[in-house]
Amino acid sequence: MSEALLSVSDLSIGIDGKSIVSEVSFSIQRQQTLGVVGESGSGKSMTSLALIGLLPRGSTVTGSIRFKGEEIANAPQKQMRTIRGKRIAMIFQEPMSSLNPVLTVGHQLEETLLTHEQLSKKSARAQSIDAIKAVGIEAEKYGAYPHECSGGMQQRIMIAMALLCSPDVLIADEPTTALDATTSKSIIKLLGTLMKERGMSMLFISHDINSVAMIADDLFVMWNGKIVESGETQRVLTTPSHKYTKGLLACKPALDKKLRRLPTLEESMGA
Ligand SMILES: Nc1ncnc2c1ncn2[C@@H]1O[C@H](COP(=O)(O)OP(=O)(O)O)[C@@H](O)[C@H]1O
Numbered sequence: 001m002s003e004a005l006l007s008v009s010d011l012s013i014g015i016d017g018k019s020i021v022s023e024v025s026f027s028i029q030r031q032q033t034l035g036v037v038g039e040s041g042s043g044k045s046m047t048s049l050a051l052i053g054l055l056p057r058g059s060t061v062t063g064s065i066r067f068k069g070e071e072i073a074n075a076p077q078k079q080m081r082t083i084r085g086k087r088i089a090m091i092f093q094e095p096m097s098s099l100n101p102v103l104t105v106g107h108q109l110e111e112t113l114l115t116h117e118q119l120s121k122k123s124a125r126a127q128s129i130d131a132i133k134a135v136g137i138e139a140e141k142y143g144a145y146p147h148e149c150s151g152g153m154q155q156r157i158m159i160a161m162a163l164l165c166s167p168d169v170l171i172a173d174e175p176t177t178a179l180d181a182t183t184s185k186s187i188i189k190l191l192g193t194l195m196k197e198r199g200m201s202m203l204f205i206s207h208d209i210n211s212v213a214m215i216a217d218d219l220f221v222m223w224n225g226k227i228v229e230s231g232e233t234q235r236v237l238t239t240p241s242h243k244y245t246k247g248l249l250a251c252k253p254a255l256d257k258k259l260r261r262l263p264t265l266e267e268s269m270g271a
């Protein structure tokens, strides 16, 4: 098997001397969507922030994080700046916290591109317009301000921005948690389509196992800073081995025991 795109082994994170994440190991292959599920406070976000070198001050990291063969655990910020955003991009739960309220959507996309790539203003504009169209937003919204866009649209803009520089991996940390169920499904479906079209890899994080099940090829379950279960999504859902996973599944009526076969992404989203 070829080397994983991103490979994490025995990652432990402490903040101000308190253990937050313990000996977490996983790897992301090319074109794979890996899901992370676990209740609030289980260490999902801290694990993902470690991958892009954005842990809070006072954090300590041990273990290894290899990205395309390069060790990036505890890498200097200078090295991380060449990776973050450009090779490993991230979207978060609250798009408004990442969007600048006083700049138009189009302006922010162009700025993002111009920060990372040597481009003329004209081609930055052309690429930015293509990017919003690719996430299902009409070109007319290009000159809109973030507050003039719905929550779902704001998250689509974040996805467009994250994908502008054609990263290898997208980390999506609770990208649909702030959205209503219908919008959430459409965003998950969009992410699935984009990853497939572009041959990208994704780390998809959610406290909601159903959201993860819709999109992840494989997943791992975090509890109290540790991975308590991991495997192929379908296997974990049908035959969970850890009692915590069983508990997560027990509160989900959609995952009826009688279900012989899990619905595909398309079916579960009624497409
Ligand atoms: N800035 C911070 N300083 C200290 N502890 C933090 C900070 N942010 C999160 N934590 C702690 O780290 C643990 C894991 O948090 P987090 O990774 O955000 O969980 P999740 O994303 O799974 O909800 C929690 O116990 C939380 O209290």
Ligand SMILES: [Mg+2]
Pocket: 044, 045, 046, 173, 174
């Ligand atoms: Mg989180």
